[in-house]
Amino acid sequence: MFTHTTTIRIRYADTDQMGFVHHGNYATMYETGRVEALRSLGIAYKDVELAGILMPVIDMQSKYLKPARFDDLLTIETILKELPTSHIQFHFEVLNELGELLNTGEVKLVFINKKNHRPVRCPGPLLEKLRPFFA
Amino acid sequence: MFTHTTTIRIRYADTDQMGFVHHGNYATMYETGRVEALRSLGIAYKDVELAGILMPVIDMQSKYLKPARFDDLLTIETILKELPTSHIQFHFEVLNELGELLNTGEVKLVFINKKNHRPVRCPGPLLEKLRPFFA
Amino acid sequence: MFTHTTTIRIRYADTDQMGFVHHGNYATMYETGRVEALRSLGIAYKDVELAGILMPVIDMQSKYLKPARFDDLLTIETILKELPTSHIQFHFEVLNELGELLNTGEVKLVFINKKNHRPVRCPGPLLEKLRPFFA
């Protein structure tokens, strides 16, 4: 298993008139979680794209347990439970500064060739960085 | 069963550098779908809030089958398969102008009292408008 | 002078905890205004891009006179006071259903070649469609 933790400060624009973070904004929090998780492994997602691979999301699930609020400094835990194959499945847990679990998410992405949009397997360099966590 | 159809024009800001609509934007499309579905029943969601009821999302699931693109005129089908109780579960299908199914979604919301955030049952007026579709 | 009018329904996600539309969302309203203005002339902005021209924004100004709210059906007036040259300057007026002027904006865009990002002049077809309004 591979886990990584990063933090995000909730911006005013992320709230809605209910006074909470709008539920649609978690997708982008998860995105920050996995970009920073890959960076911690020495892989910049922008370099994955430069190498000709895109990673579109094909499935996303969110459970909203408690609301997040403006200026909260949230912790995003990004978890990989399996090595990627032709797809990669991330799990997320979002906690506030009190350690309360606010949200859980799962996001599944596929690897596709940037030119012809055909599915490809997980790039070797990413797989090599992840393999030690699943030994 | 209750179904309602509305359309949404994809804006430039909805795209990302992959050239597709960013996956995080479907939450707001679903939101438009259900607001317009309620309006077709004679219920303005803003009036639900004015009457003291909030409807936070507690669960959302999305499957991304094909990408949507800038300027696409998408059809959002909003479906209720069951009468609401203390929660309401919407199903969504998003299609493009060619009739291709791009995305399916499920969003579950609860009814809470605006003042104390305690759960309440589905407001009577909404239930009455929906009941004929489930007779 | 060329003017065009379109309408936009304010979505829940557009609001913030102040209970108003977040000021950052007007950029996208202006975008819808000019895309629909061009469409009314028979020009799809996506076709401009397909023809190899991008139109990045280089200057934007907004005055916020009164707040917009959730579910408001806003009118966006898009105005061109001069024929485009190497740039195009749009003026916007945003009104609510009571006819109250909520916001005014100005957005200046340039035309650039999609491949080399060099400035180019306004595409001929757009200029020809606009010329009759400035005769």
Next chain:
Amino acid sequence: MFTHTTTIRIRYADTDQMGFVHHGNYATMYETGRVEALRSLGIAYKDVELAGILMPVIDMQSKYLKPARFDDLLTIETILKELPTSHIQFHFEVLNELGELLNTGEVKLVFINKKNHRPVRCPGPLLEKLRPFFA
């Protein structure tokens, strides 16, 4: 004069199909700039709201000099050239990691009473924190 510097990582969702950061997203960058500037003075903007003062934006201007891109770590310089009165005017400069100036902005906000939305003067505690920078 008061100046403060913070950094922001550009997220994938911030880009559009032009491959750059969408121009509408700078409003939120400026917002982060001023929230962090106030925090550096010991003032949490959320506490300003809790004390009954809202700060809506009434004027915003942006100049887009060069594009920002996905994963850029941008520097936001937040500048106050004058002490606030019934309004507060922030200036912003946005630079990339190469030190290139990408964008400049000006945002003017007013102070209003949260309950009746009437204009009020800048709260004393904020004024006291800022005064030493303008001595």
